[in-house]
Amino acid sequence: MEPIAHIHTDLPQKFGIPRNSFLAPHLEGHIVFEPEFASNAAVAGLESFSHLWLLWRFENGTPGGTAKDIAADAKTQDKTGTNAKWSKTVRPPRLGGAERVGVFATRSPFRPNPIGLTCVKLDRVELTADGPIIHVLGADLRDGTPIYDIKPYIPFADCHPDATGGWIEDAPWQELDVEFPQALQDKVLPAKLSGLIEVLRQDPRRAGSKHEPDRVYHLAYAGLDASFTVDGAQLTVVDVSEAQS
The missing domain is CATH 3.30.2310.20 (RelE-like)
Known part of the structure; x- marks a missing residue:
C-alpha cells in the first residue's frame, strides 16, 4: 500500500503525542493529499460528517519519529512491511508501564503491522486548485505521518453504547x-x-x-x-x- 496523503500537526516529535485523540480534542491537523489522489471530487459529501476514521502508519513502532527513526524502522521490517521485532506482550501506559498484557488486547504501536487507527473530528474541508485539504481536530499524530485511508465515522454503525472496555475500565487514566x-x-x-x-x-x-x-x-x-x-x-x-x- 502507498500513502494517499500526509497529515500536518503541531507535534514534530513522538514525545508528547497523546495516547488517544479524545484526550486532546483541540489539537489541530490538516491532511494534504498526494498528487495522484488530490481530487476535490473524491471528497464530495465528506463535509456532511462530523468525525472521520484515519488509517495511518506508525514509524519506528511509535506514532512518530525522526528521519533516523524511519531509517532504523526499515531495517527491522521484512519485505512485506511487517515489524520483525514486534512483541507478543506489552506494558500499556494505562497500567503504569509495569504490567504486561497481550499485544492484541491493546492499541500499542509495537505490533506486527505498523497500522494506526484514529477517530478525529472534522473541522472543515477546504477545496483548492491543487486538491482538497481536510482540517481536523483531536489529531494525535506526528507531523508528516502518512495516511493510508480516510473513512467517515457513522454513528449508528460505529457506536456501541453497550460496549465494555475490558481491563482498561479497571485502570482509570490519571491526568496531571x-x-x-x-x-x-x-x-x-x-x-x-x-x-x-x-x-x-x-x-x-x-x-x-x-x-x-x-x-x-x-x-x-x-x-x-x-x-x-x-x-x-x-x-x-x-x-x-x-x-x-
Missing part, C-alpha cells in the same frame, strides 16, 4: 495538574494554547518514568519549546521559547 504561569501562556498563540495544555495534562513522559522532580523536560509544539518539570501529579511549565531549527 498543570501550572502554567500567565506570562508563559502569553508566548503561545491563543489558537494553540488549549491543545498544548491538553498534551501536558496527559503527561508526555514515558510510562513508568521514575520520580525526578528537578528534571526539566522539553516538548516541541507548534514551533515552540515548552519546558516543564513534574513532581508527583503536578506539572509546572518553567519556560516557553522558540524551537531551535
Whole structure:
C-alpha cells in the first residue's frame, strides 16, 4: 500500500503525542493529499460528517519519529512491511508501564503491522486548485505521518453504547495538574494554547518514568519549546521559547 496523503500537526516529535485523540480534542491537523489522489471530487459529501476514521502508519513502532527513526524502522521490517521485532506482550501506559498484557488486547504501536487507527473530528474541508485539504481536530499524530485511508465515522454503525472496555475500565487514566504561569501562556498563540495544555495534562513522559522532580523536560509544539518539570501529579511549565531549527 502507498500513502494517499500526509497529515500536518503541531507535534514534530513522538514525545508528547497523546495516547488517544479524545484526550486532546483541540489539537489541530490538516491532511494534504498526494498528487495522484488530490481530487476535490473524491471528497464530495465528506463535509456532511462530523468525525472521520484515519488509517495511518506508525514509524519506528511509535506514532512518530525522526528521519533516523524511519531509517532504523526499515531495517527491522521484512519485505512485506511487517515489524520483525514486534512483541507478543506489552506494558500499556494505562497500567503504569509495569504490567504486561497481550499485544492484541491493546492499541500499542509495537505490533506486527505498523497500522494506526484514529477517530478525529472534522473541522472543515477546504477545496483548492491543487486538491482538497481536510482540517481536523483531536489529531494525535506526528507531523508528516502518512495516511493510508480516510473513512467517515457513522454513528449508528460505529457506536456501541453497550460496549465494555475490558481491563482498561479497571485502570482509570490519571491526568496531571498543570501550572502554567500567565506570562508563559502569553508566548503561545491563543489558537494553540488549549491543545498544548491538553498534551501536558496527559503527561508526555514515558510510562513508568521514575520520580525526578528537578528534571526539566522539553516538548516541541507548534514551533515552540515548552519546558516543564513534574513532581508527583503536578506539572509546572518553567519556560516557553522558540524551537531551535
